[in-house]
Amino acid sequence: MSLDNEHLEYPKKRYGMDHDRYEWSILQERPSITWPSHKKLAIWINVCLEFFPLNQSGTPFPPPGGMTMPYPDLRHFSLRDYGNRVGIYRILKALDAVNAKATFSINGQLTERAPYLMDILKERGDEIIAYGWNMDSIHHSGMSLDEEKALIERTIDKLSKYSNKKILGWLSPSRNESKYTPELLASAGLSYFCDWVNDDMPYLFHTDNGELWAMPLSNELDDAFIMMNNLHSEQSYLDQICDAADFLLNEAQTEGGRILALNIHPWMSGQPHRINKLEAVLHYIKTLPDVMFANGTDIVNIVSN
Amino acid sequence: MLEDLELYDYWPYHHRPKITWPNNARLAFWVAPNIEFYELDPPLNPSRKAWPQPYPATQGYSIRDYGNRVGHVRQMRILDKYGVRGSISLSTALCEHHPEIIQMCLEREWEFFSHGIYNTRYTYGMSETQEREMIDDAVNTIEKYTGRKPSGYLAPALSHSELTMDLFAEAGGIYTCDLFHDDQPTPVKVRSGKQFISIPYSLEMNDTIAYVVNKIEPRRYGQIIKENFDRLYQEGADSGTVMCIPTHNYQVSCPHRLKAFEEALDYITGHSDVWVTTGREIAEYFIDNYYEISADDINSKQGTL
Numbered sequence: 386m387s388l389d390n391e392h393l394e395y396p397k398k399r400y401g402m403d404h405d406r407y408e409w410s411i412l413q414e415r416p417s418i419t420w421p422s423h424k425k426l427a428i429w430i431n432v433c434l435e436f437f438p439l440n441q442s443g444t445p446f447p448p449p450g451g452m453t454m455p456y457p458d459l460r461h462f463s464l465r466d467y468g469n470r471v472g473i474y475r476i477l478k479a480l481d482a483v484n485a486k487a488t489f490s491i492n493g494q495l496t497e498r499a500p501y502l503m504d505i506l507k508e509r510g511d512e513i514i515a516y517g518w519n520m521d522s523i524h525h526s527g528m529s530l531d532e533e534k535a536l537i538e539r540t541i542d543k544l545s546k547y548s549n550k551k552i553l554g555w556l557s558p559s560r561n562e563s564k565y566t567p568e569l570l571a572s573a574g575l576s577y578f579c580d581w582v583n584d585d586m587p588y589l590f591h592t593d594n595g596e597l598w599a600m601p602l603s604n605e606l607d608d609a610f611i612m613m614n615n616l617h618s619e620q621s622y623l624d625q626i627c628d629a630a631d632f633l634l635n636e637a638q639t640e641g642g643r644i645l646a647l648n649i650h651p652w653m654s655g656q657p658h659r660i661n662k663l664e665a666v667l668h669y670i671k672t673l674p675d676v677m678f679a680n681g682t683d684i685v686n687i688v689s690n
Numbered sequence: 691m692l693e694d695l696e697l698y699d700y701w702p703y704h705h706r707p708k709i710t711w712p713n714n715a716r717l718a719f720w721v722a723p724n725i726e727f728y729e730l731d732p733p734l735n736p737s738r739k740a741w742p743q744p745y746p747a748t749q750g751y752s753i754r755d756y757g758n759r760v761g762h763v764r765q766m767r768i769l770d771k772y773g774v775r776g777s778i779s780l781s782t783a784l785c786e787h788h789p790e791i792i793q794m795c796l797e798r799e800w801e802f803f804s805h806g807i808y809n810t811r812y813t814y815g816m817s818e819t820q821e822r823e824m825i826d827d828a829v830n831t832i833e834k835y836t837g838r839k840p841s842g843y844l845a846p847a848l849s850h851s852e853l854t855m856d857l858f859a860e861a862g863g864i865y866t867c868d869l870f871h872d873d874q875p876t877p878v879k880v881r882s883g884k885q886f887i888s889i890p891y892s893l894e895m896n897d898t899i900a901y902v903v904n905k906i907e908p909r910r911y912g913q914i915i916k917e918n919f920d921r922l923y924q925e926g927a928d929s930g931t932v933m934c935i936p937t938h939n940y941q942v943s944c945p946h947r948l949k950a951f952e953e954a955l956d957y958i959t960g961h962s963d964v965w966v967t968t969g970r971e972i973a974e975y976f977i978d979n980y981y982e983i984s985a986d987d988i989n990s991k992q993g994t995l
Binding site (some may be wrong): 386387388389391392393395396398399401402403404408411412413414445446511525526527545546555560561562563564580581582583584585604605606614615616617618621624625626628629630631632645655 | 729735744746748751753754756783789791807808819820823901905908909944946949950956
């Protein structure tokens with residue numbers, strides 16, 4: 386019994402990373418970031434608007450939150466649809482109650498399925514970023530380059546037409562990428578993407594077609610990760626976000642600006658028994674000293690200057 | 691495959707020879723930060739895949755990188771505050787990838803023990819020669835970068851062979867963290883007949899097991915640590931016990947989790963009869979003072995009462 390020689394060879398063992406996507410650097414050793422008006426903590430809320438098709442292909446894996454039962458899995462289909470019909474309106478109210486600015490990551494196909502909601506968001510003027518075509522269109526290396534390019538272009542095209550704005554940000558469905566996704570996002574004219582979870586501050590990500598900003602959209606603080614994946618209570622969600630806000634605000638006193646990034650799903654936090662905890666989160670962070678709400682583009686504009 | 695590797699004999703947890711730690715302490719407390727490097731594209735081991743998703747596994751890879759970029763300094767500051775020197779379970783390739791982290795730990799006189807070369811290279815399928823080569827490579831790397839060979843071993847990603855303990859003992863090691871059969875150090879049988887022991891490392895207190903496998907809420911994790919301590923501290927009055935908190939900077943150092951961890955450390959180090967120490971110091975003290983008497987006691991308890 387033995388393994389092939391390659392198992393004892395380490396061709397990427399070198400200073401820095403084992404790939405060329407970004408530079409190795411320790412957060413605490415970087416120049417500090419100063420937010421406008423000497424604010425310490427930027428609150429970046431990203432609301433995910435998602436469409437889970439009933440005829441899910443599950444390629445290369447079933448999307449978390451997607452269909453799990455034999456076709457037609459109406460329970461998951463309709464419960465996710467609830468977010469776009471009901472939950473989102475509760476969340477908009479909650480955001481407005483504290484004058485919170487937010488980013489909305491939207492599956493391109495929702496422009497066809499929920500044009501009324503798209504109009505509402507357009508009227509509000511919030512930032513919209515592209516979130517793939519739908520939750521079952523997962524970007525992966527088994528996809529052809531042309532197929533992936535078409536998906537990205539179609540999504541950006543629909544969303545920019547609908548919002549009448551240039552789309553600058555991207556989030557991949559299930560945060561999954563092919564080996565070419567960053568190249569395709571850069572050549573589509575995007576300035577940032579939110580898939581990688583290796584930092585608490587933005588950093589530059591190299592692609593063959595130019596640089597992207599990798600934005601730190603925490604998965605650990607995502608409402609569905611905490612309450613659906615980890616099965617934590619609504620109260621614990623509130624506790625965890627408040628503890629994170631306190632910690633980051635404290636760190637920012639000596640280390641420069643920090644970001645509290647909250648990724649929110651209307652089908653999760655927009656439920657009647659959960660919305661009060663989201664409201665409590667928003668109220669808590671709003672009343673902290675030296676915080677500001679910012680969307681993704683605001684943050685990129687500040688750090689790139 | 692064997693029914694039991696027979697690494698240790700049955701040893702009832704009562705009427706054992708009394709252990710007293712230095713300065714009459716009743717509990718030896720150590721923290722073992724795992725400082726790991728996971729490869730983005732490792733060779734595929736026939737027994738275990740490194741990543742559930744096809745290449746590139748953006749999510750799994752990037753959250754682990756978060757531990758090195760963001761989390762390490764955070765945990766180190768808290769350990770500094772409570773006078774804890776970490777005993778590092780080290781992916782030794784990190785000496786080349788991230789020498790800045792090694793330097794910070796050297797300055798603090800932390801202990802370095804071997805956790806293999808990469809946490810994406812598994813022992814499964816290796817011949818004896820290959821496993822020895824991997825172990826020697828890791829041991830020599832630690833000696834080269836820190837000036838001292840490691841005394842302890844935690845197999846990479848807890849992947850073992852039937853010979854792991856034998857080979858590490860032959861490479862000069864004196865303790866293993868791979869066995870979870872006891873709350874006190876115990877002799878481990880190796881083919882060379884060397885004095886080799888197991889030091890309690892605790893899967894139950896391990897943050898990754900708590901957070902990822904058992905999906906424990908952060909504040910409850912803090913509470914569990916305190917309760918684990920309370921009982922071991924109480925029992926330590928009869929015979930000295932060992933408590934370990936194994937950590938990972940991509941889990942415990944997230945902003946929503948550090949408060950609970952810090953409170954637990956504050957609680958533990960606030961007790962008078964605690965020996966705040968390292969894995970190596972516990973192992974050396976046990977071998978020097980209690981190995982023989984323990985081995986005799988174990989021998990006397992084989993067979994019937």
